[in-house]
Amino acid sequence: MKIIRRDFLNQTLLAAGASLLRMPAPASAQDKAAHDTFTGYGGVGDYAASNGDPWPVLNVGHKLAQGAYTPLPKDVHETGESFDLIVVGGGLSGLGTAYYFDKATGGRKRCLILENHPMFGGHCKQNEFVVKGQRLYGPQASNDFGIPAAGSRSQMDELFTELKLPREYEFAAWDSALKPLRFPRDNYSHMDGINDTQVDVAYYFGAQPSGTKSVWAHNLFTNNWNGAPFPDEVKRDLMRWRTTTGGSEEVRRHLDSISYKQYLEGELGLHPEVTKFVEPVVGLICGASPDAVCARAAHNLVIPTTTPPGISFPGGNTTFARHLVRALIPAAIPTGLSFAGVHNTSVTFRALDRAGEPTRIRLGATVIHVAHANGGVAVTYENEGKLYRTRGASVVMASPGWINRHVLADLPGELRTAYREFHYAPALSVNVALTNWRFLYRLGAPAVRYFNQGFGWSCNIRRPMLAGAHRPALHPDHPAILTFYTGLYTPGLSAAEQGDLGRKKLLGTSYAEYEKQIRAQMDSLFHDAGYRASRDLAGIVLNRWGHARVVQPPGFYYGLGGKPPAREALQNGYGKIVIAHSELNGHQNATGALQQGRRAAGVVVG
Secondary structure (H helix, E strand, O other), X not given: OHXXXXXXXXXXHHHHHHHHHOOOOOOHHHHHHHHHHHOOOOOOHHHOOOOOOOHHHHHHHHHHHOOOOXXXXXXXXXXXXXXEEEEEOOOHHHHHHHHHHHHHHOOOOOEEEEOOOOOOOOOOOEEEEEEOOEEEEEEOOOOOEOOOOOOOOOXXXXXXXXXXXXXXXXXXXXXXXXXXXXXXXXXXXXXXXXXXXXXXXXXEEOOOOOOOOOEEEEOOOOOOOOOOOOOHHHHHHHHHHHOOOOOOHHHHXXXXXXXXXXXXXXHOOOOHHHHHHXXXXXXXXXXXXXXXXXXXHHHOOOOOOOXXXXXXXXXXXXXXXXXXXXXXXXXXXXXXXXXXXXXXXXOOHHHXXXXXXXXXXXXXXXXXXXXXXXXXXXXXXEEOOEEXXXXXXXXXXXXXXXXXXXXXXXXXXXXXXXXXOOOEEEEEEEEEEEOOOHHHHHHOOOEEEEEOOOOOOEEEOOOOEOEOOEOOOEOOOXXXXXXXXXXXXXXXXXHHHHHHHHHHHHHOOOHHHHHHHHHHHHHHHHHHHOOOHHHHEEEEEEEEEEEEEEOOOOOOXXXXXXXXXXXXXXXXXXXXXXXXXXXXXXXXXXXXXXHHHHHHHHHHHO
């Protein structure tokens, strides 16, 4: 492949990839080899070196988890810096904390954000490609947002006003001479099938060992599952599942006490095939299969709605992160605070960490030790193989919980115990650059859900959002990005076991092997519709997240046996350290992350 192989893969390193991925701390030459075989092609632009968790970031994280910094080495360089606030983590929670801290203090106090990736944003990052002269953007992870009602005084309403985000957006037009298609404007709407009343979804059922031939069907919920190779009783139960609704606080408490599988099959009496149908959605968003996730968490995902599906910025919720950085450090994105300007202007990285600025962002800084000292908090981090220590009057840990429990050296016992109840699941998203998507047009749907053995379970293209000079065409003969999201779960195991097993699979698979799987899956799905990789496939970027989701087993929200949930204890923090990652809300999303950031800033300011 022109982009996939020739431009970045060193063929002599492929055979060494699997063994390198299992090494606890590769030497420098081996680091580069592992990076080439694990991380793969990262696209172009500001995010090219930060697709998911790339190997250099993972390598330092593994050293931390394996105790390489315990006890803390003595060769730590004191920076001599002192800040009013240090924020650990440059995702949306961390950026939100810095934004609200700056707002509350009028820019008169100094804040440092330490981010371990080479790019800020956390899960709010994007992949970029240039195909046939057209720049394409796809979300790495977080995408999908709703437009807040002006004047509602919600946090998002205020942020949209303050960050000058528009309330109306322009999307690429569809040629009326072509057959009508209903396009999703995000990468989630098609997944559970409920929204095939509003977007076109093609369902593929692969050939079965019983001799059943492969079939395609369209918009199954709209069409009462006509054409699907399911018995009538399963079709009826799938339609019954689609009509389930929310409930009162008492109902939500009950749903928190049982698994989603228990709810579907035990309480609603639905066929196990219903559980199997929803399993990939729950496995992705909740991090584990329905038998390990509380019904409250999973039920929230699939309640039918008549409201329009969500929309996505070109690079997903990257836009929120970029607007926050532009508001905090104007020189970092030298343009006006406008949607098109912030989207289309490259980051001036040297401006992120300038002495004397009220807010600074230090990239590539992996925090390894945080502890109270001399009336404040001392923070030690690694940057380019060297250790540094800086100090803050207060610290907000906007980093993931699995990191916090390793780096918070003076974490009280009850909080350490609470963190043991947090289990994390991996996830993988893939953006495939296409020279054209004529094969999807022939299938009559821009979104696909498939039921065969292979890579993933769904994929789609979006109706492109336009932003100033960024005006991609929506036409089957023009370039587009096909996006796959997939979880790695194993039904029948506990949440912790599923996370561990999925992580081993994710981290132990080379880029080349995933490329092979993706190419095979696309050939299986689309060959008969005219797809040819040699002509249609322009590039593949993997975004791997080893600890993408906090899993929400029964009791996550309200606790079990009369005990309060662990998340409540953690939210209080301790001393001059505030814990504010979005996991404390359960479902991790942009709105929740920003809520945590505002809460943390309020605690610090007092």
